[in-house]
Amino acid sequence: MKKIPIRLLPLAICFLPLALFAQKTSVQNIDRRVEDLLAKMTVDEKIGQLNQAAGDISTGTDVKQDNLLNQIRAGRVSSVISHTNFSNKITMQRAAVNETRLGIPLVFGFDVIHGYKTIFPIPLAQAATWNMAAIEASERIAAAEAAADGQNWAFSPMVDITHDPRWGRVMEGAGEDPYLGSRVAEARVRGFQGDDLSLPNTLAACAKHYAAYGFPEGGREYNTVDMSDQRLRQTVLPPFEAAARAGSATFMNAFNTLNGVPASMNKYLVTDILRGEWGWKGLVVSDWDSFGETIKHGAAEDDADASAKCLSAGSDMDMAGGTFQRGLKKALEQGRVTQAQLDEAVRRVLRLKFSLGLFDDPFRYLDPKRREQTLEKPEYRQASRAMAAESMVLLKNDGGLLPLNAGGPFKKIAIIGPYADSRGNKDYMSFWTLGLGMRQYDSTKVVTPAMALKPALEALGFEVTITPVCLDAACTEVDYSAALNAARAADLVIACIGERGIDCGESRSVSTLELPRGQERLVQIAARGNKPAVVVLFNSRPLSFPWISENVPAILVAWQPGFEAGNALTDVLTGKVNPSAKLPVTFPRSTGQIPMYYNHLGTARPQTRLGEIWTSGYLDLPNTPAYPFGYGLSYTTFSYSDLKLNKSVINKSETLEASITVTNTGKVAGEEVVQCYIRDLFADISRPVKELKGFEKIKLAPGESRTVTFKLKEKDLGYWNHQSKFKADAGKFKVFVGGNSSEVKEAEFELK
């Protein structure tokens, strides 16, 4: 047995019988300890274990917080969410273990969305790397930092698929595709949890928001969701199922109603599918007051009704709202929930705490020395820089304008725009960097383009000026003329434009995807100087910028890259890193095209030319996107040849192998994400025109070729039909392989 520190002796004596069994957190051991403890608990203590109280940061609507420490002492708090102050966490944990009757430790939860102290690129950008090992590694770093700072539980990953980039939370997910979303979900769960939740550098993960939160009407946060069961199962649920199968310890309900039923009281979602069909055994936490919001949805009468409905649906813990505190006992007394239902929810909470090792050492995650040694290690920054560079998507590079090379025709470079050198607004990051604090944070930790790109270009022999403009709510004439003057004095313009960091994330929906604050006009005006330009977009969602797409030779989507923004941008623009990222989400030409996603059904009347009537299209805009899903350029070029199938007919137990040769046809080494899609040509119902079924990221030297093989089985060819059955229909299929969802080679086969 481990040595017990002196300060924990009283606690250890009190828990000696439990500690003797604490050697290894086997499931049986945990279950036995849970039952022992449950048998000692009063109803009030049980209800207390289902209550999560808000800490020192508020990430939701106002909730009434009576003195938190007194609530803890009274055994009314099981978990604290969003608490940053380290020593307060120690005080709170002491109160929980030393001053309550049963000494049950608190579990601390936190939104760890793209790094904790070391900020990584936003999750959507991470998905653009298509590099699952890098994503897993970034979450491992975030977990190490958060766990060293006393957090035990990450409210992450967000695995919501969306078709609507107006929705601010598109930045938190992996985009529009259920297959890519599932692989990313697994990588993140593995990254947070590792193999052992009780280790001091892992966190419990939380797959959220269950479910369908990414499909709010009008793209408006918290709004109504109404969809077929088929779309739910085919598009929305796969990443959740992947997270469940990867062992995500917890799930979070969503705020929305789904087909009229608030997700928190949705038995079909929580009990029938998650716990029933998938056999998942973890804890379900509400979203911020989402149990209480069932009342506001008009789907519950009062706290008791809401408590009864949410608990009966299979949800367990009440985040921040206090609804269970006020209503669950009454619901129990009225016989609307049973003691067995209450016990089951409490078991899930206790199991989580045992798995995290909190009973064995409640201060395991509250060691000031480890905190000191772990936070913000230089190697974490290196990982963040590499990931940021790997996430940047090159949309356009006419005439090989990039990378910038000192031997080229340009000597003077003007870096202009609001994000040339911004030091506030959580720019280059997002609102979801709560580990840094909410509004006040140390912005000197962020490397801006002016700090990194300018000196790097100067070292290469360029003359560089920085002209930050359009810093306010809208660009003014003064901004426009400053930009034009800077452009006139230079040979090349780099325009750093996009969105403010604080405009990315929850409750940050927009009604239009156009570049905000008149920034497209900024580029237009700067172009009057007749100098070639590189547009660098710092964005959290697909934006629409038709004039720039048409007229600017080089466009790089840098997303919100995190702390290492300027360094990563330098790596890409100078060619130290060859871009390899691919869009995990379609970029529409205009807001009016939403919803726009590559894996749509084929209409019976596809439009073949603009304005063609009696077809499905617009009079004023083509049906194609500005940039399709899976798209992204490199400084080299790749050719695809020789798509071969091992068979032209397979039966349901056989595997189809599709092989293709990819060649680096350019002059520099590069990485390519080779993507494999299928189409079920005719089935019992209509099927999407393409569906991603595999991808592989490969690195090729100039002139090098590699054969990549994808394997497809019956389950890859199957689908959820209109009667909620998963099946694969015999018949013809197409398989497509290429470097994005529109430019592909194709072959046909048949499933018998």
Ligand code: NOJ
């Ligand atoms: C509400 C958000 O929807 C959820 O994602 C987050 O984890 C909680 N607030 C806690 O901050």
